[in-house]
Amino acid sequence: xxxxxxxxxxxxxxxxxxxxxxxxxxxxxxxxxxxxxxxxxxxxxxxxxxxxxxxxxxxxxxxxxxxxxxxxxxxxxxxxxxxxxxxxxxxxxxxxxxxxxxxxxxxxxxxxxxxxx
Amino acid sequence: xxxxxxxxxxxxxxxxxxxxxxxxxxxxxxxxxxxxxxxxxxxxxxxxxxxxxxxxxxxxxxxxxxxxxxxxxxxxxxxxxxxxxxxxxxxxxxxxxxxxxxxxxxxxxxxxxxxxxxxxxxxxxxxxxxxxxxxxxxxxxxxxxxxxxxxxxxxxxxxxxxxxxxxxxxxxxxxxxxxxxxxxxxxxxxxxxxxxxxxxxxxxxxxxxxxxxxxxxxxxxxxxxxxxxxxxxxxxxxxxxxxxxxxxxxxxxxxxxxxxxxxxxxxxxxxxxxxxxxxxxxxxxxxxxxxxxxxxxxxxxxxxxxxxxxxxxxxxxxxxxxxxxxxxxxxxxxxxxxxxxxxxxxxxxxxxxxxxxxxxxxxxxxxxxxxxxxxxxxxxxxxxxxxxxxxxxxxxxxxxxxxxxxxxxxxxxxxxxxxxx
Ligand SMILES: Cc1cc2nc3c(=O)[nH]c(=O)nc-3n(C[C@H](O)[C@H](O)[C@H](O)COP(=O)(O)OP(=O)(O)OC[C@H]3O[C@@H](n4cnc5c(N)ncnc54)[C@H](O)[C@@H]3O)c2cc1C
Ligand code: SF4
Numbered sequence: 001x002x003x004x005x006x007x008x009x010x011x012x013x014x015x016x017x018x019x020x021x022x023x024x025x026x027x028x029x030x031x032x033x034x035x036x037x038x039x040x041x042x043x044x045x046x047x048x049x050x051x052x053x054x055x056x057x058x059x060x061x062x063x064x065x066x067x068x069x070x071x072x073x074x075x076x077x078x079x080x081x082x083x084x085x086x087x088x089x090x091x092x093x094x095x096x097x098x099x100x101x102x103x104x105x106x107x108x109x110x111x112x113x114x115x116x117x
Numbered sequence: 118x119x120x121x122x123x124x125x126x127x128x129x130x131x132x133x134x135x136x137x138x139x140x141x142x143x144x145x146x147x148x149x150x151x152x153x154x155x156x157x158x159x160x161x162x163x164x165x166x167x168x169x170x171x172x173x174x175x176x177x178x179x180x181x182x183x184x185x186x187x188x189x190x191x192x193x194x195x196x197x198x199x200x201x202x203x204x205x206x207x208x209x210x211x212x213x214x215x216x217x218x219x220x221x222x223x224x225x226x227x228x229x230x231x232x233x234x235x236x237x238x239x240x241x242x243x244x245x246x247x248x249x250x251x252x253x254x255x256x257x258x259x260x261x262x263x264x265x266x267x268x269x270x271x272x273x274x275x276x277x278x279x280x281x282x283x284x285x286x287x288x289x290x291x292x293x294x295x296x297x298x299x300x301x302x303x304x305x306x307x308x309x310x311x312x313x314x315x316x317x318x319x320x321x322x323x324x325x326x327x328x329x330x331x332x333x334x335x336x337x338x339x340x341x342x343x344x345x346x347x348x349x350x351x352x353x354x355x356x357x358x359x360x361x362x363x364x365x366x367x368x369x370x371x372x373x374x375x376x377x378x379x380x381x382x383x384x385x386x387x388x389x390x391x392x393x394x395x396x397x398x399x400x401x402x403x404x405x406x407x408x409x410x411x412x413x414x415x416x417x418x419x420x421x422x423x424x425x426x427x428x429x430x431x432x433x434x435x436x437x438x439x440x441x442x443x444x445x446x447x448x449x450x451x452x453x454x455x456x457x458x459x460x461x462x463x464x465x466x467x468x469x470x471x472x473x474x475x476x477x478x479x480x481x482x483x484x485x486x487x488x489x490x491x492x493x494x495x496x497x498x499x500x501x502x503x504x505x506x507x508x509x510x511x512x513x514x515x516x517x518x519x520x521x522x523x524x525x526x527x528x529x530x531x532x533x534x535x536x537x538x
């Protein structure tokens with residue numbers, strides 16, 4: 001039996017999880033809600049993260065527009081994604097939720113604006 | 118002289134939520150004053166996600182969270198002034214403010230809500246000796262440069278202090294291509310949320326050195342390196358443990374202080390532990406009709422808690438305007454017991470409690486398997502099991518109004534007790 005101590009990062013509660021694996025069956029304890037259970041299993045099988053960063057914006061109030069991946073992307077693609085996002089430049093006006101880039105790096109996940117500007 | 122029923126000082130999440138709630142409670146004539154070029158406060162630079170899980174049941178970034186409130190405020194037709202600085206709160210709730218359009222203004226307010234947020238402790242506040250080279254930033258300033266203005270602040274970074282903003286900047290700088298060499302923390306525990314240690318440091322293999330401090334900054338014009346050393350139990354550096362880091366940037370994440378210059382000058386009583394005003398159950402300060410909420414009262418780690426507290430302030434400011442707050446009657450004091458550093462609010466007038474009394478507090482150390490016990494004049498009224506407690510994570514307790522049975526000189530205490538195995 002494998003035992004892993006994890007901290008759930010789904011919400012700021014930061015529950016201390018214990019995930020045990022027995023014959024490819026995962027069992028999660030210590031979670032205060034069902035999302036923690038899902039996270040515990042996923043973190044050991046296919047860890048993903050939401051990327052939040054900025055892109056260049058022209059004619060906006062600020063020089064940078066905050067953006068985020070609509071869903072979490074595989075952790076190992078993080079830096080490739082950053083490199084790709086770095087090449088993007090948008091023009092004001094942009095509305096919160098607007099799609100800035102579709103299906104980034106074949107992850108099936110869109111990049112969206114995190115504020116209007 | 119301008120006249121408003123309620124004037125809100127500061128247009129961050131606290132001020133926005135308070136203004137909206139006051140309007141929802143029947144006050145129309147409200148003005149929000151913000152010194153920055155836009156509303157939203159510090160949230161506009163916090164582009165990471167994790168905001169709003171309690172309030173909106175979804176995970177938002179700072180700007181998204183702010184925008185929801187800004188849109189609501191505008192839709193409700195609440196007035197606001199940007200680029201406007203409140204200078205002073207005088208007698209009879211007359212506010213002095215200034216901007217480049219209207220010039221100097223005197224504004225008479227029926228009630229005032231203070232929501233100026235907090236500021237970061239700087240290099241001066243922690244007395245780092247030596248030259249003043251370029252490359253030393255507070256983590257929040259660096260956050261603003263990188264996330265809003267679009268300037269990168271350095272390539273090889275050391276972070277002093279493990280508050281949330283420092284942790285988040287460790288990740289942010291790494292994603293932007295910088296190398297974060299180390300995070301050094303004076304205390305034997307981190308001041309940040311555990312989830313941030315996991316997703317900002319561990320994810321990127323950034324080492325966290327607990328019980329470590331900064332000894333020296335090398336370089337005269339630009340930071341060239343820093344020396345970090347381990348400290349003993351008394352937080353004194355241990356000789357021979359010094360380590361040199363070759364870096365061009367030092368970020369300080371050494372704590373936030375509620376922004377209370379205006380409050381102090383107005384004669385509002387402050388709590389020496391929180392550095393914020395002493396408040397009662399209605400979030401009213403020691404001056405009648407002046408309310409306070411958000412980070413100006415005590416530093417919150419989650420904006421959701423700021424919103425909840427600010428709604429209470431807004432609602433009660435509206436009740437004050439409508440003369441619905443009862444001022445006479447019994448008053449209880451809250452007192453932190455073993456393991457608790459402070460409790461907000463400091464005073465409770467049970468007549469004004471609305472359903473439940475919400476107490477917010479912080480513990481003074483990291484604890485495991487404890488009972489958190491609330492007592493009213495020594496008699497237990499509530500007990501909660503806590504698996505994990507840390508100073509970086511604010512605790513809150515709800516007490517039902519029925520449980521608040523009051524006599525004169527009532528004291529409400531909260532303390533921690535080891536859970537018997
Ligand atoms: C650098 C930094 C990063 C943070 N990161 C996070 C995070 O990632 N997640 C999180 O949950 N919380 C974070 N916090 C905590 C965050 O501050 C609170 O969650 C929340 O933003 C507090 O809201 P507030 O309205 O009380 O304060 P603020 O957001 O600070 O708003 C206060 C507003 O008052 C204005 N103001 C101050 N004085 C005056 C004056 N005299 N006249 C007019 N206007 C004035 C300021 O310009 C500001 O807009 C961070 C705090 C800081 C300082
Ligand atoms: S288990 Fe649920 S409550 Fe606990 S941290 Fe994860 S999401 Fe939050």
